[in-house]
Amino acid sequence: MSSQVRLRLLPSARCLFDEPIQVTVAGLRSRQVVTLRARSTDEKGMVFSSSATYRADGSGEIDLERDPSLRGSYIGVEPMGLLWSMRADTLHKWFQKTHSLNPHVVKFSVHEEEEGRLLAEATNERFLIGDGVSRRPVKEGNFQGVLFTPPGKGPFPAVLDLSTFMSEKRASLLANKGFVVLSVTVYNDKPNNVKELHLDHFEEAVNFLQQQTEVGSKGVGVVSRSKGGDIALSLAAFVPGVEATVWINGCCANVALPLHYNKSQILPALMFDTSKMVPTESGAAMGKYVLHNPLAEENKATLVPIEQAKGHFLFAAAEDDLNWDSKAYMDQMVERLRRHGKNNFESVSYPGAGHYLDPPYGPYFPSSLHGVVGKPVLWGGEPRSHAAAEVHLWKKIQEFFRTHLSCDATTD
Structure with missing residues (x-):
């Protein structure tokens, strides 16, 4: 040297x-x-x-x-x-x-x-976790996760982070920015063992967040990607207190598993056709078009009635997402809200970005093993464009939550 x-x-x-x-x-x-x-x-x-x-x-x-x-x-x-x-x-x-x-x-x-x-x-x-941020595993009722709380007494805005499988990255980094964040997963078991999902379980997580003494926002935010996206939409549409919802590269319909709430099914599942997986020379398959068309007459019951939501939406779609047809689903939701006379949303799309939009500066990966499909899939994206999209979206998410999750700073 x-x-x-x-x-x-x-x-x-x-x-x-x-x-x-x-x-x-x-x-x-x-x-x-x-x-x-x-x-x-x-x-x-x-x-x-x-x-x-x-x-x-x-x-x-x-x-x-x-x-x-x-x-x-x-x-x-x-x-x-x-x-x-x-x-x-x-x-x-x-x-x-x-x-x-x-x-x-x-x-x-x-x-x-x-x-x-x-x-x-x-x-x-x-x-990933800054000075003074506390990390606490939580197991309450029908949900489990990890709670991150910034230093100080608050009041802080509260965010529910929905991951398909457990990851603390986004939640801990948001806590560094002054949010109380509870990270929970869509799947608490192997996907093949899960036959239905219950919105009540995620509602318990929302209620738990609102009960934290450091939380000052009158409602909570939800941040999600992929399958977590349609759960987030359903929380916004059906559960009181969800004020700000970030949807990243998901679907406009309830995907793969029936969704239940208050002991009854509220949304059937939009199913998929794995024969539409496109194999590639790399050994990874492209699954962008495996989902059935949510707008087809026989599938319209799977669409999440987002026009019922009282809060605000931030829709973010990667235009080169090879796992979901995210940009098309986002456009459908924007059109639906406009048709209902709603303007409680903003949308952003990223040319050259792929499915896995994460907090910035981590390594970009074009393909990996899919946790549900069980084999390698293409996520899409061109590295430079994808990296730039992550930087932009990360700032946008924080601005969106700060705008729509106002805190009452008065004390008793």
């Missing part, structure tokens, strides 16, 4: 998962060409890595906020490119970061272009 070459991560080598950093190199020869690498290991032990080649300026310095990558995992000026372009060596692996207590650790390094000799290195610890 070269003693005079310095790799710096600014403003600090320790930051939150969703915070950008500035990567700089100093002490190189004038116009020297070097390769920067990033490497991380996920919770399953899978290694993800990226590399990009840069040319130093006349002073022997490189700044990723200013200088373009000449070749490698990405090309051009991409300050956070080494993070979002990390990929696994093995096909169809998603970056598993579902637990909040351990940071996402990324090792950055600078290497000579020709010999590959290590010149400098630095470690970036990217935390």
